[in-house]
Amino acid sequence: MSRFSGFFSSSIGKKMTVALTGLFLCIFLVVHLWGNLQLFYADEGFALNKYTVFMTTNPLIKFISYVLYFSILWHAFKGLHLAWQNRRARPVRYAVTNGKANSIWASRNMGLLGTVILVFLAVHLTNFWAEYHWGELPYTKYVVDLGTGEILGTEDVTGQGYSEKGFVLTDIENEQEIHVYKDMYKVVEAGFQQPLIVLLYLVSMIALGFHLRHGFQSSFQSMGLNHPKYNGAIRWVGTVIFGILIPIGFATMPIYFYFFHTT
Amino acid sequence: MKLTLKVWRQKNREAKGAFETHQIDGISPDMSFLEMFDVLNEKLINEGKEPIAFDHDCREGICGTCSMFINGRPHGPKRGITTCQLHMRSFQDGDTIVVEPWRAGPFPVIKDLVVDRSAFDRIIASGGFVSVNTGNAQDANSIPVAKEDADDAFDAAACIGCGACVAACKNASAMLFVSAKMSQLAHLPQGQPERRRRALAMVAQMDKEGFGNCTNTYACEAECPKLISVSNIALMNREYLGATVKSDE
Ligand code: HEM
Ligand code: SF4
Ligand code: FES
Numbered sequence: 001m002s003r004f005s006g007f008f009s010s011s012i013g014k015k016m017t018v019a020l021t022g023l024f025l026c027i028f029l030v031v032h033l034w035g036n037l038q039l040f041y042a043d044e045g046f047a048l049n050k051y052t053v054f055m056t057t058n059p060l061i062k063f064i065s066y067v068l069y070f071s072i073l074w075h076a077f078k079g080l081h082l083a084w085q086n087r088r089a090r091p092v093r094y095a096v097t098n099g100k101a102n103s104i105w106a107s108r109n110m111g112l113l114g115t116v117i118l119v120f121l122a123v124h125l126t127n128f129w130a131e132y133h134w135g136e137l138p139y140t141k142y143v144v145d146l147g148t149g150e151i152l153g154t155e156d157v158t159g160q161g162y163s164e165k166g167f168v169l170t171d172i173e174n175e176q177e178i179h180v181y182k183d184m185y186k187v188v189e190a191g192f193q194q195p196l197i198v199l200l201y202l203v204s205m206i207a208l209g210f211h212l213r214h215g216f217q218s219s220f221q222s223m224g225l226n227h228p229k230y231n232g233a234i235r236w237v238g239t240v241i242f243g244i245l246i247p248i249g250f251a252t253m254p255i256y257f258y259f260f261h262t263t
Numbered sequence: 264m265k266l267t268l269k270v271w272r273q274k275n276r277e278a279k280g281a282f283e284t285h286q287i288d289g290i291s292p293d294m295s296f297l298e299m300f301d302v303l304n305e306k307l308i309n310e311g312k313e314p315i316a317f318d319h320d321c322r323e324g325i326c327g328t329c330s331m332f333i334n335g336r337p338h339g340p341k342r343g344i345t346t347c348q349l350h351m352r353s354f355q356d357g358d359t360i361v362v363e364p365w366r367a368g369p370f371p372v373i374k375d376l377v378v379d380r381s382a383f384d385r386i387i388a389s390g391g392f393v394s395v396n397t398g399n400a401q402d403a404n405s406i407p408v409a410k411e412d413a414d415d416a417f418d419a420a421a422c423i424g425c426g427a428c429v430a431a432c433k434n435a436s437a438m439l440f441v442s443a444k445m446s447q448l449a450h451l452p453q454g455q456p457e458r459r460r461r462a463l464a465m466v467a468q469m470d471k472e473g474f475g476n477c478t479n480t481y482a483c484e485a486e487c488p489k490l491i492s493v494s495n496i497a498l499m500n501r502e503y504l505g506a507t508v509k510s511d512e
Contacts, residue, residue: 007507010466011436011476012500082476086434089368089475095282096361098335099433102485108433110478218479224501226494 014078019222021075022215026242028068033249040256044154045185046142052132052184053166076118083111106214113211120204127191132184140183146175158183192257201254205247213243264290264351267359268303270315273372276379280372282361292352296339297322297329299351316375322347324488327423330430331376332363337427337486345425345488365426367435369472380426382472386441387424389468393448394456406452416450419443421489428483428491434475439483441469442499443491449502459506466503 007013035055038047055061099108106113131137138158145152157180166181191197216238220226225234265288273280287306290299297319304314318328329346333339339349354360364372369382420443428439445465448454454461477496484493 004507006463006467007504010503011438011470011474012466012503013507015476015478016500016504082478086436086475086478089435089473090366090433091368092366092372094332094335094363094366096335096363099480099482101336101340102431102482103433103480107478107480214479221479221493221497222477222500224497224504226497 014082015222018075018078018082019219021071021078023219024067024071025075026212026216026219028071029242029246033246036253037249039185039188039253043151044142045140045183045189046144046151046154046179046181048185048188049140049166049181049183050179053181056132056165072121076114079114080111104214106210107218110211110214113207116204116207117211120200120207123197123200127197128184128187131187132182135187138183138186140181140186142179142181144177144179146170146172146177152176188253189257189261192254192261195258198254198258202251205251208250209243209247212246213239216242264288264292264354264356266290266299266354266357269359269361270376271363271372272315272375273364275374276371280375290351292350294351295322295347296331296333296349296351297347316373316377318377319347324348325423327425327488330365330378330380330426332365332430334361337365337430338425338488342485343488343490345423345427348488365430367426367429367474369435369437369474370426370429378426380424382474383424383426383437383440385472386437386465386468387444389464390444390448390461391457391464393453395453408451412450416447419446419450419491419495422447422487422491423489425488427486427488429474431482431486432475432477433480433482434478436477436483437469437472437474438477438496438499439487439491439493441465442495445499445502446495449498458502459510460512462499462502462506463510463512466499 008017035051036048038051039045041047099105138156139160139162141155141157142151143153143155144150162180162182164182166179169178170176171178192201217231217234220234265286268285268287269282270285271280272283285303287299287303290302294302297317300315300317307314318330320326320328322329324345324347327345329338331338331346333346333349338344338346339353341349341353362376364370364376365378365380367378370378370380373379422440422443424440426440429435429437432439445462448461449458479493479496481493484491
């Protein structure tokens with residue numbers, strides 16, 4: 001083990017762990033966006049609430065979520081540790097610098113952009129994740145046709161003594177399924193009525209876009225992957241998919257609920 | 264040309280330095296930046312003042328000593344050249360030019376614009392030797408080297424150790440320099456026997472000197488007078504990972 005401790009305390013080793021956790025977070029973002037798009041079904045939150053139960057109970061997903069928590073913490077603290085060391089490597093600063101002439105803005109401000117994302121994550125997890133796990137949530141009952149899967153009716157069943165995340169009963173006689181869920185959809189709906197929260201989300205998604213516009217391709221370089229055959233494709237994915245499309249995808253949710261959604 | 268120069272003056276390592284402003288006149292646009300400093304220094308000497316100390320040797324872009332941070336960029340505004348190759352025609356008549364020494368913890372200022380770059384020497388030394396058999400020289404064709412490898416090794420070997428990469432980098436990282444030195448040997452058969460221990464030792468020395476960590480801003484590549492590519496840094500990252508996994512150390 002002592003042979004590897006040198007690696008993890010070296011400049012290159014630390015960078016590689018930031019790069020690996022960063023890339024893992026990128027993959028997570030794709031899955032997270034895909035899942036959250038279920039907010040847009042016009043089904044009073046049925047799909048989203050069902051999905052939320054799956055994501056918080058499936059053992060494999062649970063395991064991955066622990067890897068995710070660890071990755072966020074490691075990435076943020078190692079990233080900021082590196083940024084702090086880098087500042088100290090130049091104790092006397094220049095009077096005049098012209099960074100624009102030789103590098104892109106995002107690449108010079110990863111620590112700042114990351115800090116914005118960190119603040120966002122703290123608010124985001126408090127509002128949604130902690131709320132789902134420990135908050136007093138509304139409950140909704142959905143009656144679904146067994147044959148067609150069509151939602152026949154919904155009913156607010158808050159305060160009727162439910163404490164589980166959700167359950168399904170099958171009513172064979174009437175060919176119906178009764179679903180009762182903790183209503184995460186209503187939490188999201190209410191959260192995105194607050195202008196300050198919406199503003200924070202939008203600013204953070206811009207920060208995320210810049211963070212990844214540089215970060216995605218940077219993580220390949222950090223891991224030693226730099227080849228003219230692939231660089232163009234990596235840069236394109238980093239700029240178009242992670243720098244633009246994914247942040248826009250996430251931003252559509254607060255925008256939709258604040259400006260266009262009527263309850 | 265008439266110019267205003269704001270130059271960093273610092274008596275010695277310990278002294279607190281400050282900018283000094285000089286007006287100079289009669290500068291030819293065909294002079295090099297260093298020749299402009301010669302004119303200024305002659306004037307200072309004639310006035311009985313201390314001339315401005317700056318490093319220089321070859322004045323043809325190959326020794327790498329002429330370190331000056333000019334208007335916020337190492338070696339001034341032009342791409343792919345050193346300060347000694349920078350001509351005054353790159354500036355406008357009446358310009359104000361700010362000249363600072365390289366700034367990095369491991370490059371302490373010795374005097375005015377002169378910094379101590381022996382950290383680079385210690386990194387090179389840490390890389391150690393390459394095994395070469397003594398006795399008669401081998402037949403050149405007995406060690407085949409692919410043209411691409413020879414080219415890559417040669418491109419990396421063009422590094423003149425000037426330190427502009429450190430000076431330009433917002434993190435004062437020396438990765439472009441160290442990777443160029445590692446790369447020139449890693450591409451050639453002669454560099455193979457000590458390849459792993461060299462990678463481990465040079466990175467350890469680089470970290471020990473207190474250079475910052477690379478964050479891939481690529482400012483180094485943009486400012487390097489020899490246009491050394493950041494693909495060398497990726498190679499060094501691979502070398503270091505490979506050496507960590509495979510070496511006996
Ligand atoms: C969803 C969230 C995030 C994703 C997907 C992400 C992704 C990435 C990626 C791919 C990199 C490039 C790694 C490299 O250059 O090798 C990176 C770098 C960085 N990240 Fe993040 N990041 C996220 C959140 C954060 C947070 C919360 C912080 C800290 C407060 C942070 C701070 C940094 C810093 C400082 C760097 C630069 C490190 C370096 O280049 O040495 N990031 N990020
Ligand atoms: S890599 Fe370029 S900038 Fe850095 S020391 Fe070598 S020649 Fe100078
Ligand atoms: S004086 Fe030798 S490179 Fe400029």
